[in-house]
Amino acid sequence: MNGQTILLISDMRQVYLAEILTKKGMSVRCLDIRNSQTVEEQLLKLKKFLAGAAMLVLPIPVTKVPEQERLNEILNKNLANDTLVLGGCFTEEQRELLDRRGIRYLDFMEDEVVTQENAVATAEGAIAELTNHSPYNIEGAKILVTGYGNCGKAIAKKLRGLGARVTVLARRREVRKQAKEDGFYAVDFAFGPEEAMGAAMLVNTVPAPVVTRVIIKELPRDAYILDIASKPGGTDFACAKEFGIRADLVLGIPGKYAPKESAYILERSMERFAAKQKSIDR
Incomplete structure (x- = not known):
């Protein structure tokens, strides 16, 4: 997976996931949304950095992002067409938005593995x-x-x-x-x-x-x-x-009790998804 991966940090799963991806040599940018007082600042950074992102990893569920309307606006206006988007339990509005724009995305909670x-x-x-x-x-x-x-x-x-x-x-x-x-x-x-x-x-x-x-x-x-x-x-x-x-x-029990194991589960899912998209592009 080439290019920068942006992670919205909502719990320890994403913290460990960032660590795992970094150790694999990937370029990772973390935006911590756990502090409600700085969410708007982090979303402004997301808007700025999305143009160069290969992957965007959203929380599980995506609704953990406090400013949902603001997030949807950013996804609609600032997300590059070739950026892969991953997250858990996308809302119907987000699915329609991504489908309408032709953005390839994965809902972790629909990955049977x-x-x-x-x-x-x-x-x-x-x-x-x-x-x-x-x-x-x-x-x-x-x-x-x-x-x-x-x-x-x-x-x-x-x-x-x-x-x-x-x-x-x-x-x-x-x-x-x-x-x-x-x-x-x-x-x-x-x-x-x-x-x-x-x-x-x-x-x-x-x-x-x-x-x-x-x-x-x-x-x-x-x-x-x-x-x-x-x-x-x-x-x-x-x-x-x-x-x-x-x-x-x-x-969010996995993120509470087994965040590192959960991070490895998500990383393997990301690998499978990226490999599948790469094979489609050939």
Whole structure:
């Protein structure tokens, strides 16, 4: 990958990524947007440096950039046509903008390799959150895992490995079948209220309102709900508060618990994307 790579630093993942890329001999420019008071200054620098950029790496999610309208304006007016853009969870407006301009871009969260590798870091971080906030041990505890995608599957398997009694709630029959083949007790959300009885913890991975009042009201009052789904999550947080149950929406777990490993995951994805674009240009 020749030319300058611009990184918008929103967490330690980008810090380590800059270190990795620099050690590989790449020209890297970092713009730190973690301080809200200096974001405008950093975006002005982005506007200035974009003309010579080969790659632009945005945060995961891209919405971590506080000034979204300003970012979109810069992408529209100052981004060179041949600059490769990478980030996580682009908004629909950003996708339309990049498509309209013919800019080649990669959403890290749509790279299947990234999501599978990130699921491991997410699962380990989720267990750390459960350990920190639940009054119960994981071993022997009844724990509900809602959703059985990459993250749900990884979390359920690691919890089982720690001795938890895991129940998977999933909407689609084929997903429940897969969970059962993996050795889990799996049911439809219609049975959620029944399964909630006696559960010490609940981990939601579904980015839709699935942990609703009918489930929450059946949980013990000392249960802990961890929601790791995309904002705003899939839990009725107001209802949980009403029943005195702690419920946390925790996003960006890989960047919090395994930032360097996550940085290597992103670097490999960048390499694959750049190689693919290079082969297309030949």
